[in-house]
Amino acid sequence: MKSFYFKGQRKLQSFQSVMGGGAWRSGLVAASTLAGLFSLPVCAQQAVQQQADQGTPVVVQPGAPGQPTRTLPPSSRATLPPRSPADVQFMQGMIMHHAQAVEMTALIESHTQTKDLRLLGARISHSQSEEIKFMKRWLEARGESTSLPMQDMPGMDMSNQPMLMPGMLTPKQMEALKKARGAAFDQLFLTGMIQHHNGALIMVKDLFDTAGSGQDAELFNFTTDVDSGQRAEIRIMQTMLRVAK
Numbered sequence: 001m002k003s004f005y006f007k008g009q010r011k012l013q014s015f016q017s018v019m020g021g022g023a024w025r026s027g028l029v030a031a032s033t034l035a036g037l038f039s040l041p042v043c044a045q046q047a048v049q050q051q052a053d054q055g056t057p058v059v060v061q062p063g064a065p066g067q068p069t070r071t072l073p074p075s076s077r078a079t080l081p082p083r084s085p086a087d088v089q090f091m092q093g094m095i096m097h098h099a100q101a102v103e104m105t106a107l108i109e110s111h112t113q114t115k116d117l118r119l120l121g122a123r124i125s126h127s128q129s130e131e132i133k134f135m136k137r138w139l140e141a142r143g144e145s146t147s148l149p150m151q152d153m154p155g156m157d158m159s160n161q162p163m164l165m166p167g168m169l170t171p172k173q174m175e176a177l178k179k180a181r182g183a184a185f186d187q188l189f190l191t192g193m194i195q196h197h198n199g200a201l202i203m204v205k206d207l208f209d210t211a212g213s214g215q216d217a218e219l220f221n222f223t224t225d226v227d228s229g230q231r232a233e234i235r236i237m238q239t240m241l242r243v244a245k
Helices: 021-038 042-053 087-107 117-143 171-181 181-208 216-245
Strands: 003-006 010-013 060-061 070-072
Touching: 087 117, 087 171, 087 181, 087 216, 117 181, 117 216, 171 181, 181 216
Parallel strands: none
Antiparallel strands: 003 010, 060 070
């Protein structure tokens, strides 16, 4: 074991003999952490301690690089990021869009015995039902209606049929799906759901093609998940259709 000698022949053992390398590093981290804590301005520490003693919430806003932290009043509340009219219309329209997909999957149990289709239907039903809940929460948190006003549905003629979002099945297609059984149902379902999913992709694209839209972080993450998830399911359904033929 090496030893180190300093003036006056004072001998100091190496750090390895006093403590393990890991313990030395742990000590250094702990010291650094304490140094960071005590580097807060005294007034900020006092304010935080005073609020803690009074049992009130402590809201601390980190400062910019090189700037001190700020202790905010207990009444401080987070503000939601701005949203565009297109953001709201997208969420309202997608709720309606998803609701039809859930209605389609509800037919599977009584209309086919195909195991793979049953598994796919359960996956679509669960994911889209959960996404409907998320979209409703998103709208309600912003004081918006969860349904899309009829006049806001783009590109639809109300003269002879209900308004539909892109890719949604017409009443005639839905009626044919309800009447079909077995292999005929499987083919109509897969064809219809591929159409349905492609419509959702168009809605996402239209949203991001609209200036100033899709900037909300929650909405952005949601729409990108919808896009990637439905593209993956389209590929699965296309494979199932090829096998069924």
